[in-house]
Amino acid sequence: MWKNVLGILSLILLLSGQSFAQAGFEKWDERYSLINLAELLDSEQHYADSIEAISGKEAHYFRAGKYRFAATYLGLKRRLDAKVMKSMQYVLGRTVGDPGQLEELLEHEYLFQAGDVRFWAPMQRQLEAPFAEEVRNGDTVLLYCLFLNEHSGSGLYNTFLVSEFLKK
The missing domain is CATH 1.20.5 (Single alpha-helices involved in coiled-coils or other helix-helix interfaces)
Structure with a gap:
């Protein structure tokens, strides 16, 4: 009983x-709006091309947004690229927050694929241990990301900062 x-x-x-x-x-x-990653990146590239056609490659603009989308983890992580960090700090400081907080918040970026798009995404440090415990190479996850977009003479940065994830 x-x-x-x-x-x-x-x-x-x-x-x-x-x-x-x-x-x-x-x-x-x-x-976090649900998006098709390839469509968003195509749109951002089209916009960058149109701005460059009018104002030249040195034209500078930025924006931020919150998006979610499914992606497959490809089993690799690396130290965050310094140029990506600099771009994120620039955009964050002019849109939604304190750029100094990123130094303590981020250390690594992870390789994902969504459709035909492969991309490295920085992940908040406090998510790295749970991610390592829950997610394996080839697993699909729903990523909740702060999108930080910057175009400058250094190029176009479309950075997806992982704020949360849900294993599918």
Whole structure:
């Protein structure tokens, strides 16, 4: 009898925990627009090309946004590229936050693929341990990212800073 009661209570706790977790991601879903990564990057490249045609390659602009999309982890991580960090700090400082916080927040970037697009994405340091525990090479994850876009004489940077993830 007690085994049945404990089994039912365990099942209830397990299911309620899943609903709490899902409720948390519903809030994330409200804040991060679902996108097609290839379409967004094509649009950004088209815009950069049109600005360059009018104002030249030295034209400078930036923007930030919050997006979510599915991607496959390709099993590689590396130290964050210094040029990417500099671009993120520039955009963050002019849009949504304090650029100095990135030094402590970021160390590595991870290789992902979404459709035909391969990209390196910096990940917040506090997510790295859970990511390593939960995600393996070839796994699909839903990435919640702060998008930091900058065009300058140094080129076009489309950086997806991983703020959260959900293994599919």
